Amino acid sequence: MSNILEIKDLSVxxxxxxxxxxxxFEVPKGEVVTLIGANGAGKSSTLRSIVGLVKPSGGxxxxxxxxxxxKTPEQIVAKGITLVPEGRRVFADLTVLENLKVGAYLRxxxxxxxxxxxxxxxxxxxxxxWQLAGTLSGGEQQMLAIARALxxxxxxxxxxxxxxxxxxxxxxxxxxxxxxxxxxxxTILLVEQNAxxxxxxxxxxxxxxxxxxxxxxxxxxxxxxxxxxxxYLGKARN
Amino acid sequence: xxxxxxxxxxxxxxxxxxGVLRYMELHISPQSQWAMxxxxxxxxxxxxxxxxxxxxxxxxxxLFSLGQAGFMMIGAYxxxxxxxxxxxxxxxxxxxxxxxxxxALPSILGIVLGGIAAAAFAFLIGIPVLRLKSDYLxxxxxxxxxxxxxxxxxxxxxxxxxxxxxxxEYPTFKTILYPFIVSGICIAIIVMLINSxxxxxxxxxxxxxxxxxxxGINLAHHKRIAFTVSxxxxxxxxxxxxxxxxxxxxxxxxxxxxxxxxxIVVIGGIGSITGSVISSFLFIACSEWVLRxxxxxxxxxxxxxxxxxxxxxxxxxxxxxxxxxxxFRQGIMGTREFSISGIINRLTGKxxxxxxxxxxx
Numbered sequence: 070m071s072n073i074l075e076i077k078d079l080s081v082x083x084x085x086x087x088x089x090x091x092x093x094f095e096v097p098k099g100e101v102v103t104l105i106g107a108n109g110a111g112k113s114s115t116l117r118s119i120v121g122l123v124k125p126s127g128g129x130x131x132x133x134x135x136x137x138x139x140k141t142p143e144q145i146v147a148k149g150i151t152l153v154p155e156g157r158r159v160f161a162d163l164t165v166l167e168n169l170k171v172g173a174y175l176r177x178x179x180x181x182x183x184x185x186x187x188x189x190x191x192x193x194x195x196x197x198x199w200q201l202a203g204t205l206s207g208g209e210q211q212m213l214a215i216a217r218a219l220x221x222x223x224x225x226x227x228x229x230x231x232x233x234x235x236x237x238x239x240x241x242x243x244x245x246x247x248x249x250x251x252x253x254x255x256t257i258l259l260v261e262q263n264a265x266x267x268x269x270x271x272x273x274x275x276x277x278x279x280x281x282x283x284x285x286x287x288x289x290x291x292x293x294x295x296x297x298x299x300x301y302l303g304k305a306r307n
Numbered sequence: 308x309x310x311x312x313x314x315x316x317x318x319x320x321x322x323x324x325x326g327v328l329r330y331m332e333l334h335i336s337p338q339s340q341w342a343m344x345x346x347x348x349x350x351x352x353x354x355x356x357x358x359x360x361x362x363x364x365x366x367x368x369x370l371f372s373l374g375q376a377g378f379m380m381i382g383a384y385x386x387x388x389x390x391x392x393x394x395x396x397x398x399x400x401x402x403x404x405x406x407x408x409x410x411a412l413p414s415i416l417g418i419v420l421g422g423i424a425a426a427a428f429a430f431l432i433g434i435p436v437l438r439l440k441s442d443y444l445x446x447x448x449x450x451x452x453x454x455x456x457x458x459x460x461x462x463x464x465x466x467x468x469x470x471x472x473x474x475x476e477y478p479t480f481k482t483i484l485y486p487f488i489v490s491g492i493c494i495a496i497i498v499m500l501i502n503s504x505x506x507x508x509x510x511x512x513x514x515x516x517x518x519x520x521x522x523g524i525n526l527a528h529h530k531r532i533a534f535t536v537s538x539x540x541x542x543x544x545x546x547x548x549x550x551x552x553x554x555x556x557x558x559x560x561x562x563x564x565x566x567x568x569x570x571i572v573v574i575g576g577i578g579s580i581t582g583s584v585i586s587s588f589l590f591i592a593c594s595e596w597v598l599r600x601x602x603x604x605x606x607x608x609x610x611x612x613x614x615x616x617x618x619x620x621x622x623x624x625x626x627x628x629x630x631x632x633x634x635f636r637q638g639i640m641g642t643r644e645f646s647i648s649g650i651i652n653r654l655t656g657k658x659x660x661x662x663x664x665x666x667x668x
Contacts, residue, residue, distance in 0.1 A: 120521055146523030158518035160511045162578070162642060171511045174504065175523045221523065 073098045073225050073256050074119070074150075079128035079138075080280075081114045088114040090280035091128060096225060096258050096273075101251050103259040103267040103288070105301060106277035112260040113155055115277075116227045119258075120152040121145045132224065147175050149224030153231060157214040161203030165194050168202050168213055172220035180220070187216040190246065208239035215246060226250070227258045232266065244270050264301035268292040276301070313648045320647065321491070325484055332483045343596045347588065349486055350595065353547045355587035356490040358571040359497055359580055360540035365569075366578035366642075367501055368533040369513030370437070371445045373565050374429075375541050377452025380560035381428055382421035382542025383549035384459060387474035388467060390417040395476040400469055407466040414478040418489065418546040425542025426535045428455075433534045437527065449562060459557040468557070475554040486547050493540050498580055500536065509533055567594075570624075574631055574638050582640030598623060 074096040081089040089111040096102045104112045118125040121142040130137040137145050151172075160168050169187060173180050188195035191212045197205065202213055211231055218226055228247070232240040244266050251257060251270075261267035268274055271288040276297060284291065291297050328348065335341050357375060364370045389412045391399055400406035412420070436447045458464065460471040468474075480486060500506055508529050511519040520526055549555045571590045575582030601620040605612040614622075631638070 122517065122520060141525070142520050143523045143525045146521070152521045154518055154521050158515045158521075160514035160518065162514050163507070163510055167507055167510075170504075171507055171519070171522055171524070174508060174511075217522070 071098050072096060073133060074258065075129075075131040075134075076115075076119070077129045077131070079115065079118065079130065080126050081111070081118045081123055082126040083114075083123075087126075088280055089118070089125075092275075092277070092280075092282045093128075094275050094282060094285070096256060098256055099251070099254055100272040101247065101257045101259060101270055102273045102275070103261055103271035104275050104277055105261055105264040105267055105291075107301075108262070109279070110277040111280040112277055113229055116152055116229050116258070116260055119145075119227065120150055122152075143175070146221055146223075149222070151218040151221050151223035151226055153214045153218045153226065153228040155229035155233065157207075157210045159202040159205070159210045159213050159217070161201065163202055164199055165202055165205070165213060166198040168217050169194075169220050172217035173222075175221060183220055183222065187219060190219075190249065191216050207235055208242065211235060211239075211243055212246070215243075219250075225256045225258060227260070229260050230262060231259070232261065232263045240266065264297070265292070268297075268302075309648075316647055316651075325487065328483050328487060345483060347592045347596050349483055349551055350548075351588035351591040352486045352490045353544050353551055354568065354571060354591055355584045356493050356547070357541050357544035357568055358575065358583040358587050359494050360537045360544065361568050362572050362575075362577065362580065362583045363497055363501065363509075363540075364533055364537040365572060366576075366583075367506065367513060368509040368530065370530060370533060371441050372448040372534065372537075373445045373562070373569065374432070374448030374452045374538070375568050376560045376562065376564040377448075377455045378425040378429060378538040378541035379545030379548060379564070380452075380455060380459065380555075380557055381425040382418075382545030383555045383560070384468060384474065384545075384557070385421040385424040385542070386414075386417040386546035386549050387477050387555045389420060390414050390477040391474065392476065392478075399474060399476050400466070402472060403465040403469065406469065414550075417477075418543055421546035422539040422542040425545065426539035429535045429538030430531065433531050437530045437534060449565065452560075452565065453562065456557045456560060471557070473554040473556040474549075477549070479550040479553050480547075486551065489543070489547060493543055494580065494584065497536075497540060501580070505529070505532065570628060573628075576638030576640035576642060578642035579638070579640035579644055581645035582638055582643075585645070586639055594620070594624070 072095040076095065077093050078091045079089060079093070080087060080091045092115065094102070104115065106112050114123065117123045119130055119137070121137070121140055121144070125138050128138065132148055132150060135148065137148065137150070160171060163171065169184060170180065173183065193209055194213060194216055197209070202210065205213060215228070215231065231243050231247070235243065240263065247257060247259065247270055259267055259271060268288040268291050274286060274288045274291045275282045276284040276291065284294070284297065286294070292302065332345060335345060357379060361375050364372050388408055392411050393409060396409065397405040432451055436444060436451070439447055459468045462470050464470070501509070508519065508524045511522065511524060512526060512529055516526060545560075567590070571586050572583055574590065575584070575586030598620050601615060601623055602617050603615065605615050
């Protein structure tokens, strides 16, 4: 199967501090790939550098073989990478509908088909399309953040901690959406601290520790690995 | 169907408004106590434009800029310099041998060029300044406005700007309809911009810069557009103010003027166009007319009312500002908009939320 995204020797530094130290991984088309790891392992920095919010200090990011590493977020989003940022970050004073339209900002074509599709995935958003995004509940905001990212018709959707700060039942719903998107053929790169859920959902998984990838395997393999169990699954049981 | 209804209603209301204004202008004699109303309406319409232009930046794009008076000054000077009739130039530029500009443009062209000059300055200033955030941006733009003021009074530029002397004798408007129509058109353009894709991007940047950037919105580009467009309309309102005041002097475009505009925006509601328009008229009415009595000495029999003397109005204003900032941070309108169709819908009992057009231009 072909890889949509290939990361080679990527490193990210903030001043003198190296947050990501030359990691490599790939995301095959139509799969869910997850990066798990503790706080400060460099997972979010990896995603932010892929979408161009931080300039990587080294390495390459290939989307369908095309180099993205020194491009601006505008160019990268236009090429088909999109990020659901950590903490949702919906536009609080815009309506749900306006949020979705901003998600499709770089597209000039007709949005009605995509809107209908998003509303189909998230019926709650349809009911509330006139409501200001800031007045939605945490779970609804997360749905909106995902839907907003989908509106750009991405080749690959990256999600940064979509379960953060949500009640367990809502987390279930978020992962159900991720699986549903995958069933519809979407490629997803997922960063999670909720390793249990992430490993159950992902085809491939990578474990990150202090800026490096220390373990890799299928989701199933890693979830049965003793070291991973001890470090990440022991306390993260739902 | 509903759209046509709204358009018809808006056109009728605008025509009625202009008719009423014209009627008042023809029938209120300059000696009557209502003459002040005309002054308030003229100045209010000009301030409405600059307040809306400031709101575009501060309220809709989230850029806290305090350069508005500076851009108004550039617009006012450009207008004055380009439109003074050639015959009057020797008289106006008496200390500079008639100045170096020896032609005069039609007044409407002068207004547009005033806006373009302000926009050009804003574009250049924006390159370094828009890298700054929040308070730092405010300090930099305020500093810029003060620097421009001094530059325009610089003696070496005298042949162009008449140094620290005032520009005058340029064409002014003869009817109250003029500032209303120009401001109305400009505000309508700003409203269209805000309701466009660009406007949505501005609001997205205001709400969350990082998320906006992650959606592929080019922050620098959009901030520059907002800054330049806002300054363009500030320049136009500067030109209108020059016409209204019949003379231009750099000294009067000071930071106090920027604060007045900021106050209008805050009172009206940061992020509400109609709020800015309403509060412009309220503010000008209060400062020019209704609260004037505070500056006069009043006697009741032998008793002199304490505190009431020249300058007391400013004290009252300061207190109003404090009360608003402390207790009514939303201002009159918050981020809502006043719309005729909204009112009609409410009256006819339709509960469907309608964004409505701004027919209050």
